Amino acid sequence: MNELIENGPKSMVIGILALQGAFAEHQVMLQKLGLQVEICVNLVRSVQDLQTCDALVIPGGESTTIALLAKLSGLLDPLREFLRTKPVWGSCAGAILMSRNVTNAKKGGQDLLGGLSVTTTRNGWGSQIESFEVPLVVQSLSQPDRPFQGVFIRAPVVFSVDLTPEDPPLQIIARVPVQLLPDAQHLVLQNQNLADPLNPRTIVAFRQGNHLFTSFHPELTKDDRFHTYFVQECVIPSLVTGRSSLIR
Numbered sequence: 001m002n003e004l005i006e007n008g009p010k011s012m013v014i015g016i017l018a019l020q021g022a023f024a025e026h027q028v029m030l031q032k033l034g035l036q037v038e039i040c041v042n043l044v045r046s047v048q049d050l051q052t053c054d055a056l057v058i059p060g061g062e063s064t065t066i067a068l069l070a071k072l073s074g075l076l077d078p079l080r081e082f083l084r085t086k087p088v089w090g091s092c093a094g095a096i097l098m099s100r101n102v103t104n105a106k107k108g109g110q111d112l113l114g115g116l117s118v119t120t121t122r123n124g125w126g127s128q129i130e131s132f133e134v135p136l137v138v139q140s141l142s143q144p145d146r147p148f149q150g151v152f153i154r155a156p157v158v159f160s161v162d163l164t165p166e167d168p169p170l171q172i173i174a175r176v177p178v179q180l181l182p183d184a185q186h187l188v189l190q191n192q193n194l195a196d197p198l199n200p201r202t203i204v205a206f207r208q209g210n211h212l213f214t215s216f217h218p219e220l221t222k223d224d225r226f227h228t229y230f231v232q233e234c235v236i237p238s239l240v241t242g243r244s245s246l247i248r
């Protein structure tokens with residue numbers, strides 16, 4: 001991947017959907033990454049803002065509110081189109097918005113952007129008081145022996161993986177260590193066979209194509225390895241491929 005950085009793009013524009021939620025924290029982290037590629041961070045509040053971006057981060061917050069504000073800003077369809085062609089990372093509420101389906105939505109339902117072949121359950125680990133932190137083992141990050149502190153705040157649960165034959169494969173990046181969960185989470189998910197290592201409900205981070213899903217909040221830690229992962233593994237390859245397909 002370092003080769004890609006050396007021979008690849010010298011700069012990129014990463015947008016952060018800044019309608020509601022933890023966008024400022026993502027901004028601070030992306031601006032401090034210190035990679036060999038210049039990252040220009042653009043807060044996205046309009047279609048014009050979105051058009052300048054090579055990639056997008058959709059932060060945590062409240063997915064119903066973000067969807068409503070996106071609708072009012074005329075951003076829903078442009079965001080869906082963006083997801084079809086460019087890398088997007090959704091954390092928590094952002095991850096819900098990128099899901100194909102959602103359960104436990106607020107009364108009246110909510111608009112989704114789709115893009116990822118999963119159904120998520122809003123607040124699937126319980127309510128605000130059942131928010132929790134747990135160390136995650138993430139082999140795909142740099143220094144894989146150093147656990148990544150997962151911050152789960154009214155986080156969604158991956159209810160099911162709904163891959164169709166046309167969908168890109170889903171690469172699981174992290175599962176929650178069930179044995180380390182506080183008791184309340186066991187109660188919320190009891191009888192759901194969380195001990196089964198293949199249970200989709202234990203998936204907390206995955207990649208599909210150049211998109212990244214984290215049901216937790218890397219931007220609320222001091223650890224920038226997920227931000228680095230997104231830039232190096234999702235954004236740079238998409239820029240290199242885009243460029244070479246233009247050349248061809």
Ligand SMILES: NC(=O)CC[C@H](N)C(=O)O
Pocket residue numbers: 059060061062063064091092093094096122123153154155156
């Ligand atoms: N921390 C978060 O982003 C919480 C997500 C929130 N439960 C929602 O439905 O959007």
